[in-house]
Amino acid sequence: MRPYRSLFLMSLRRMLTYRLNALIGWLGGAAILISSLAVWNALLRNGDIGGYDWETMKGYLLIAWAMSAVGTSYGDWHMANRIRDGAVATDLTKPVDYQSARFAEQLGGLAFELVAIVVAALAVIVFTGGIPAPAGLGQGLLFALSFAMVVPLKFIIWYITTMVCFWTQNYLGVAWARDAVVWVFSGGLIPLSLMPSWLGSLAAALPFAGLAATPAALYLGQASGTEAWKLLAVQAFWLITLWLGARLLWRGALRALTVHGG
Amino acid sequence: MYRRSLGAHIRSILEYQADFWVLVLAGVLFQGLNLLFLSAVFNHVPTLNGWTYAESILLMGMWGMIGGLVPLFFEGMWGLAWRINQGELDYPLVRPLPVPAQVFSSAVGLHGFGDLIGGGAMLGWALFHIDVEWTPLTVLIGLVLFASAIAIHVSIVTITNAASFWIPGPHPFFAVTVHTFEDMIKYPLTIYGIGMRAVYTVVVPFAFVTFFPVSWLLGRDAGWVGLLTPLVAVYCVWMARLVFRAGLRRYESSGH
Secondary structure (H helix, E strand, O other), X not given: OHHHHHHHHHHHHHHHHOHHHHHXXXXXXXXXXXXXXXXXXXXXXXOOEOOEOHHHHHHHHHHHHHHHHOOOOOOHHHHHHHHHOOOHHHHHOOOOOHHHHHHHHHHHHHHHHHHHHXXXXXXXXXXXXXXXXXXXXXXXXXXXXXXXXXXXXXXXXXXXXXXXXXXXXXXXXXXXXXXXXXXXXXXXXXXXXXXXXXXXXXXXXXXXHHHOHHHXXXXXXXXXXXXXXXXXHHHHHHHHHHHHHHHHHHHHHHHHOOOOOO | OHHHHHHHHHHHHHOOHHHHHHHHHHHXXXXXXXXXXXXXXXXXXXXXXXXXXXXXXXXHHHHHHHHHHHHHHHHHHHHHHHHHHHOOOHHXXXXXXXXXXXXXXXXXXXXXXXXXXXXXXXXXXXXHHOOOOOOXXXXXXXXXXXXXXXXXXXXXXXXXXXXXXXXXXXXXXXXXXXXXXXXXXXXXXXXXXXXXXXXXXXXXXXXXXOHHHHHHHHOOOOHHHHHHHHHHHHHHHHHHHHHHHHHHHHOOOOOO
């Protein structure tokens, strides 16, 4: 465990060094949160839409946004650059599991992201007059369970897309395409139940729903009892499948690795 | 000269075809995302703050199209911070072409193609579905306003990136943050609070990039403000020139 712990601490320290970098990222996130709150505020002024009133929607938007803030402040770009310039070759010589090592680094940023989420939640409470509490203690615990899975699930989706760099030179396009897909299918753009029904059911079956729609549904009490456990099972299924799938992909990727010189 | 510089960059990027297509795809996806959001929402409501579906698409399409055109021709400005930091601005200074032109043409944002396709499609569709009486004059004014809107956007990109002359560091953090906030103009400005509306109109005139010109075309209340767009553009370009020059005077290169 020791090497992973020091990777975790190193990434934590790097976040502290590049505070400005992280701060800018969060400011950008704030702009997205403000505009989605403003749009829905305008839309819901004339009554509910698909079972969402302003209070519920506020809770939904904040949770979806918070989930999107998790795991973003550090990791994928660093890994992508090391793959692109070939420095990944030195990582391969280290006696640690590559995937777990990257996950440890990802966790280093989590503490800061949680602070950002709390700040955002307070701002929403102050400026819009409160957010709904979890729909009961049970739902709150289910939400916590789901949130605990969001962190590794998000990591593994980012990790897999970063590996695309073994085949392309440019990471920007890959990152953007992934962000767009995740934003739609996680329910970050719009709650899945308000999407056209074919798209909504497709999204519910994909791994991305576990990144926002599932924790939000549990928090707001839209899914309870058996339904809630079913959502958690789907989330866990994807987490395990992707975690193991990433290892297979990694083996294939190493064969595509080209390192210059040497 | 400008064209040849841009052409050289396009050729170098096209070397990696997979990357090019991924970038284009990402651009189209992002525009599709905006479209999907509006379509899903308008399935449930008739108007967004008094704006119909076609009108909202027009606003979003215009922003998408500007977001596609500008990276194709002016992307280099985003690399300014890096060049200042590395002392690489020495080369443009000794070449016989205005420095801003050299900086602008030092990169091509090919992701612009994707945004251009997506944004252009939305804009084109919306133009046929809005309730506007087209006369040659409307078309002419419309084109002038569109060009002015682009000039305003490019000026703001220039000013915020030129801030790197004063803010040390290889990344244009300030410009990126401002740009993210600019993205909020894809929705009608009236959905935001009074304070934000004031800031977006007077302090940083983002509202003139989409909202006011489109309001003029649609003949909305206060649509006449849209006719001020060219004036605002002149002011912004002048400011951008001033700031960039002041920045250049401050430039100290590196080492030696």
